Amino acid sequence: MGLKKQANVSVLHPVVEREYDRDLPGLIAQLADPDAAVRRWAARDLAAQPRAAAVLGARLPGEADPGVRSAIFSSLARLGGAGAVTAVIPLLRSEDPALRNGAIEVLSGLPDAVAPHIDALLQDVDSDVRIFTVNLLGDLRHAGVMAWLERVLMHDAAVNVVGAALEVLAEVGTVDSLPALRAVARRFADDAFIAFAVDIAIERIGAP
Amino acid sequence: MRTSTLAVKASPPVAITDADFRKFAEFFYRKTGIHFDESKRYFVDKRLVERIESTGAESFRAWFVALRFETDGAELQHLVNIMTVNETYFFREAYQFDCLVNHMLDEVAARKRPGSRIRIWSIPSSTGEEPYSIAIYLLERWAKIDQYDVEILSSDIDTSVLKAAHRGIYSQRSVGNLPAPYLKKYFTPHGDNEWRISRDLVDSVEFSRVNLSEPADTRRFRDIDVIFCRNLLIYFDDLSRRVAAEAMFDSMSPGGFICLGHSESMSRMSSLYTVRRFPDAMVYQKPLEA
């Protein structure tokens, strides 16, 4: 007993090619397997199949195992492109915070693919969807972010959507954002939080 | 003849205002979980100025916009590198080794029959200080070492450090944290100012080259009971971090533990693990099967 000395045989597990089919129909079938480990490997391997995004996205609402969910989101992020974006956007409406947050994470890594959808999302009737979209903008590396945020400041009626936008603007705002900031402070003149958030944004922008 | 001196107008040194510092600190905390408060001002400002100047940006603001909107995350990686301290040495962050021999291994052992195998994975191995520290701790400070077969696996993406780990020669600085009796017992002096670790310890670690982002590499690791993955994931981008956290999760036995660097938090990387607080350290655990 004690520290095991190296033998000639490696302790590392040999890789055995799995008996299952690794082609698209086979993997899709395994995505519904009763065994979570099988589903997890299928989700992982589907990252190499360009047409798998829709099927992966469709699996998520019914998938309870966190390891499998995690693998599905990672594969969607790796697949990227318009397919991954359309697969996860519906999850922004989910009641399940894990699904919503997973969707935001995937989308935040796909700025060019998600950009065409932002306008519609920022005009969604559901203020929660608008808040999540603004949160997404907080992580999005896209030149349109400022303009989108300023639109929210000028036009969104919901105080918490505006609050979320101010949060992001504190980080990315420039002196060009100042007029929109002053306008939103006037629009929500009675709200202590909005006044506070506007002041923070102005301070972070470093306006003279 | 008049000589005139050309007055060369030097560009003013970049200054970091209070607002700049707060903006940076919030962004960095959001991205990495590392908190910098006012007490770290000197440390941070110096490095920010260094980065701003080496990227050729004119000001903090210009540099920050580039950082915030860059598509490949390269500047953020540079930043993480310079804002964190990267040395390796024997018994670094030893409170986690204390936790290993005082708590984690006892829990792991309680689930196994005496004589069975316990696996510990240290990644990155770097030049070997971490896996060898674990070996010394096991031999010297774990009461049950003789009752179980403990395998130490250690991996790195860089084959040159793996070679150095096999060679097992260390500087005075690297062994500086070791109690003198351990230094004497496990090392022999080498050359002027260096130490060579015993061959027995070298033989007790199985080294391998592994890229944590590469499933073909990580699939070979199974039934791991404890992982030390300290101060590595912080240098990865978000997606690679998730992939690595998932790969390590898959390699672990149910109930296995993983230790990260003291400023790292698994909560940012993956929701697969639960937090376990021991007297010596906070670690993460793969749930026991439901």
Added chain:
Amino acid sequence: MHRILVVDDAATVRMYHRKILSDAGWHIDEALNGVEALECVQAQEGDGAFDLYVVDVNMPRMDGYAFVRELRRLDARHQAPVVMVSTEAQRQDAEAALDAGANCYLVKPAQPRSLVLSAALLLGDRKAARAASQGLKP
């Protein structure tokens, strides 16, 4: 001095709650989601523990409800009152908060006086409660 943990993923909201609550005389720590909040709670040494938690509902990694449920499973010294803060104004959301183990529920953005008053009442801080109800503090 009473210690409050403010949990919210938005830095501006944390700063806002920090300002309101520290002006009322309390010490504030922050966490940006439920998991980090749990880590922060469990990192409190010895007798140190929080006296109150102010917790947002919608956060990544672990939301407010899940945090409170996990908190209620920790040992006795961490069992302090919870003020839940949320964008939702429906009754079922307040009920969900109370079911998870929160003590009271405020709709965002919280009015400074309501936040201080709720905190003061739950902390048993009569001086702060009086000041808040008289409108002497923000």
